[in-house]
Amino acid sequence: MQGIEKIKAAREILKCSIEKSRKLGVEINNKCWKLESCGQRLDFLATTLRNLACKCTLHKMSGHDFDRAIGPAASVVKIFDVICGLENSLSTDDPSDDILAYLTTLKWMEEALGLLTDNCKLVVSWLETSNCINSSVAESWYVVNVNKCLSILRELQATEERFRAKGGPLMTTLDKVEIEFGSTLTDIAPDDIQNVQAIIDRLAANNRLNKIMYIYVEVRSSNVRKALETLDLDYLEEISLTEFDSVLSVEPYINQWAKHLEFAVKYLFDIEHRLCIEVFQKAEFKDQCMDCFAKIAIQSGIHSFIKFGNTITKGKKEAVKMLKLLDMFASLNKLRSDFNRLFSGRACREIQTQTRDLIKKVVNGICEIFWELSLQVELQRPTSPPVDGNVPRLVNFVVEYCNQLLEDEYWSTLIQVVEIHQGWNHVSFEKGLLLNEMRSIISVIELNLENWANTYEDVSLSYLFLMNNHWYLCKYMRGTKLGEVMGHEWIRGHEEYMEYYETLYLKESWGKLPAFLNEEGLLLFPGGRAIDRQVVKKRINEFTEAFEEIYKKQSNWELCDKGLRWRVSQLVVHVIVPSYSSYLQNYVPSIEFEVASTADQHVKYTAETLGNMITCLFEPKVGKYGSATKCTELSGKHNSSIVANHLSSTPAAA
Secondary structure, eight states: OHHHHHHHHHHHHHHHHHHHHHHHHHHHHHHHHHHHHHHHHHHHHHHHHHHHHHHHHHTTOOOHHHHHHHHHHHHHHHHHHHHHHHHHHHHHSOTTTOHHHHHHHHHHHHHHHHHHHHHHHHHHHHHHTOSTTTOTTOOHHHHHHHHHHHHHHHHHHTHHHHHHSTTSHHHHHHHHHHHHHHHHHHTOOGGGHHHHHHHHHHHHHTTOHHHHHHHHHHHHHHHHHHHHHTTOOTHHHHOOGGGOSSGGGGHHHHHHHHHHHHHIIIIIIHHHHHHHHHHTOSGGGHHHHHHHHHHHHHHHTHHHHHHHHHHHHTSOOBHHHHHHHHHHHHHHHHTHHHHHHHSOSGGGHHHHHHHHHHHHHHHHHHHHHHHHHHHHHHTTTTSOOOTTOOOOHHHHHHHHHHHHHTSHHHHHHHHHHHHHHHHHTTOOOOHHHHHHHHHHHHHHHHHHHHHHHTTOSSHHHHHHHHHHHHHHHHHTTTTSHHHHHHOHHHHHHHHHHHHHHHHHHHHHTGGGGGGGGOOTTOBSSTTOOOBOHHHHHHHHHHHHHHHHHHHHHHTTOOOSOHHHHHHHHHHHHHHHHHHHHHHHHHHOTTSOOSOOOOTTOOOOOOHHHHHHHHHTTTOOOTTOTTOOOOGGGOSSOOOSHHHHTSSBSSOOOO
């Protein structure tokens, strides 16, 4: 069966080959017939002109015009023979084998056609002005043959027009050159530049410059698009304002955008720009050079990059958006010299305009958010502070945000942006304005803290809240950029405030417990040594109940930092445990201090137990909904949802 199938396949191949051979034979016969016919007519032309010249001499007529026509007529015959040979060569040769040789043959063809046309016109003109036809002695034989010659010459004169007509040999050849032009451009190498330039010269000489530009733009823009497709740039078109509430949700795309834009400009578009200059380096093609490059950039998708940037600038105003806008500005500014070099001139005016518009939106967006930061912080004042007395998320965020903004990368960019914006508005720029605004933001935070502290019903919790936040401000700003801006005295002031509210907190809460363990009324008899055990029990119970009440309440409170928790717990232990331990030793010597399950046990806690309980106070409640972010979690970049909930265009909960 396999052998039969192979025989059938071979038969089909033979049939196709025979059919192709038959068609080729028909074409050759037709061409040979045409050439034979043309040759016969040319022979007739030459013979007739010579005979006419001889007859004119015999009849003593003026044969001067015929004498002059004999030379050009002979040239017509030779030129047409050359054209036939060149046509055959161009029709059978493949341009890709040797394009320069092919173009040379094509040029010879064009020159030969022009020369044929000129010679035919010259001979026709001489014959038409000849007085042989109008001579009284002219015979009908002369008139008939001269007219035949004129007919042949006029037909030959139209050869160039036929060759240049649609489907004509010259047009077919130029079409083949165009195909080779596109093929060479697809994967062009330095060695191909000379060939491409030669093709452009030949096609431009045949009024195909517009077609050249079209092919060039289509091929090269297709190459760039294929390169960009490997980067997966769907996000440039898919992201819209309706798809994200916060810039955080599209942050990865913004980072990709910066990298992809740099790659497109510094590599792809730069290569296309240099190639355009090399290919169209002749002065007469200068305008076409930049026109082609501009169209390549547009068709490759540069507008998609600009559109994405515009979409980000239109999002709602929020603090984290300013950081991303600063990143975008830094990326655009990094590419500024490349943009100015690549997209200069009239042809790239649309790209220039759109890029400038994007930069303007980015700059305005950054400045609008920056100068409104203190106002946005103030708008958070009516919100409630954390129920556990911890550092509000807003405070946490603002300090971390300002520190990040003061980093060299962002700060230098912000200075540049504000300076540009001030220049646009004809306002002198002072670097101190930015630092003053940073201080203003922190000052608003301080006012917010005072306002929030007054909202607590429990005074002890209010003091713990202030102690917490002053500790945070002095510890987590010391040694930072923001701390340098605020100054050493400012940090020292918050440290003193922390100590002040720490003292008030201890006095207002735990400081009241030792009073329950007073010695008044303990002696049964004045001057005696007997102790009223009932009074001792009562006072220990009262102390225990008061301790448990405070402990239960404050077990839900938190301190923002491990160091602060240790410090406060030790202060509380120092206030309570020594007096409690001494009281037990002095007035309950017969009681076993270990906690037991006996019915008459009235000492619930030992001094050591109290110390352990107090040490475990104020620990963060991991995973508790609505709790504030801990200071121990503040050192990283703020790329969480916390950021998105603060400093937007509307107030947000603390």
